[in-house]
Amino acid sequence: GAGVSQSPSNKVTEKGKDVELRCDPISGHTALYWYRQSLGQGLEFLIYFQGNSAPDKSGLPSDRFSAERTGGSVSTLTIQRTQQEDSAVYLCASSLQGAGGNTIYFGEGSWLTVV
Amino acid sequence: DAKTTQPPSMDCAEGRAANLPCNHSTISGNEYVYWYRQIHSQGPQYIIHGLKNNETNEMASLIITEDRKSSTLILPHATLRDTAVYYCIAVNYGGSQGNLIFGKGTKLSVKP
Numbered sequence: 001g002a003g004v005s006q007s008p009s010n011k012v013t014e015k016g017k018d019v020e021l022r023c024d025p026i027s028g029h030t031a032l033y034w035y036r037q038s039l040g041q042g043l044e045f046l047i048y049f050q051g052n053s054a055p056d057k058s059g060l061p062s063d064r065f066s067a068e069r070t071g072g073s074v075s076t077l078t079i080q081r082t083q084q085e086d087s088a089v090y091l092c093a094s095s096l097q098g099a100g101g102n103t104i105y106f107g108e109g110s111w112l113t114v115v
Numbered sequence: 116d117a118k119t120t121q122p123p124s125m126d127c128a129e130g131r132a133a134n135l136p137c138n139h140s141t142i143s144g145n146e147y148v149y150w151y152r153q154i155h156s157q158g159p160q161y162i163i164h165g166l167k168n169n170e171t172n173e174m175a176s177l178i179i180t181e182d183r184k185s186s187t188l189i190l191p192h193a194t195l196r197d198t199a200v201y202y203c204i205a206v207n208y209g210g211s212q213g214n215l216i217f218g219k220g221t222k223l224s225v226k227p
């Protein structure tokens with residue numbers, strides 16, 4: 001597609017269950033990012049991929065959070081044993097590789113509610 | 116990445132120019148200034164970016180001071196749909212770096 005695509009757009013899950021969130025970046029974009037935003041809060045960086053490797057995982061809040069990227073394209077963010085504080089919108093973004101001035105484009109997010 | 120400082124909120128009358136300031140006094144020579152905006156909790160929308168020179172596109176103009184310690188985003192004719200949180204971000208895209216660190220931004224309210 002023309003933009004960053006995320007699925008599901010909305011997910012309600014019970015506390016303790018695992019969830020997977022998917023991101024399809026813009027075709028040809030080698031850099032991929034995950035952020036999350038809790039209600040009324042700012043954007044929190046989670047992880048950054050360059051190709052299939054993740055040079056920066058510094059934002060993952062706990063070992064319940066993991067992400068992978070295969071084929072230099074689709075990425076999956078997995079949250080294990082979900083907690084209520086995991087409720088947020090999870091935003092994916094992508095950009096072209098290269099030094100200097102590459103614009104990051106965001107998807108519309110996956111809204112996660114843990115009940 | 117350089118820290119940016121923005122006023123928490125601003126008002127603007129519909130049809131007038133909205134001038135949103137950003138201070139980035141510790142910016143380094145290879146850091147770009149990027150502006151994004153977020154309407155409600157939609158995904159942030161890219162507006163414009165620049166390094167040294169002033170930039171203009173169909174959405175806005177970006178004025179960067181000569182010493183690069185501050186910049187101003189200008190929406191020439193603000194509409195009600197421009198009501199959003201505007202983020203100014205300074206980031207180095209060299210090598211394996213590149214994630215955007217968002218601050219709290221400026222909440223712009225465009226009023227009729």
